[in-house]
Amino acid sequence: MTKLRTFAFTTAFIATAATGAASSVDYAALRDDSRMHNELLGASIAYLIDENCPTLKLRKFRLLNKAFSLRKHAITLGYSSKEVMAYVESKTEQNRFRAIAEPILAKRGAKPGDEDSYCAVGRAEIKQGSFAGSLLYES
Numbered sequence: 001m002t003k004l005r006t007f008a009f010t011t012a013f014i015a016t017a018a019t020g021a022a023s024s025v026d027y028a029a030l031r032d033d034s035r036m037h038n039e040l041l042g043a044s045i046a047y048l049i050d051e052n053c054p055t056l057k058l059r060k061f062r063l064l065n066k067a068f069s070l071r072k073h074a075i076t077l078g079y080s081s082k083e084v085m086a087y088v089e090s091k092t093e094q095n096r097f098r099a100i101a102e103p104i105l106a107k108r109g110a111k112p113g114d115e116d117s118y119c120a121v122g123r124a125e126i127k128q129g130s131f132a133g134s135l136l137y138e139s
Contacts, residue, residue, distance in 0.1 A: 027087050029077045036077075039070050040088075042131030044101040049125070049136060052110070052118035056126075057139045066135070 030036050043063065050058045074084040087093055108124065111117045125133030 025079075025083050025086065027083075027090075027093075030074060030079065030084075030087055031093075033073075033077060035073055036070065039066060039131060040093075040097055041100055041104075043135065044097040045105060045125070045132040046122075046135040048098075048101055048105055049110075049118050049122040049132070053115055053122050055119055055138055056122040056136045059135050059137055063135050 043066070046058060046063075049056055071081060071084055074087075075081065079087070105118070105121055108121045109117055110121045122133070122136050123138070126136055126138070127133070
């Protein structure tokens, strides 16, 4: 997703490495790692809620902290900071996470074009204390 490349994750990964394409890198370990998957999916859900609900906002500093921690985790899987950045910026991966996140949000009641439905889902995420909910606050 476009916003996934912005502020938090991009800032976190750029802070430690120059960006660049790593076209020959096998990202299977990142895709298969449950922590990487769950946190990037949670961030994707939070971003979609932020994009569609005017009263819920991202906790950008919390997201930045989570991004630094997730980058460290990815490095333990054998990837360089540059490779992790390329993975996060990959249109393929962004589209993959959007394709996973949108049906999850729909199942929870979010309807395209209906801000109130996204807000309701976001508030439920906050109340449940989910990863996505931990990245949101009501303004």
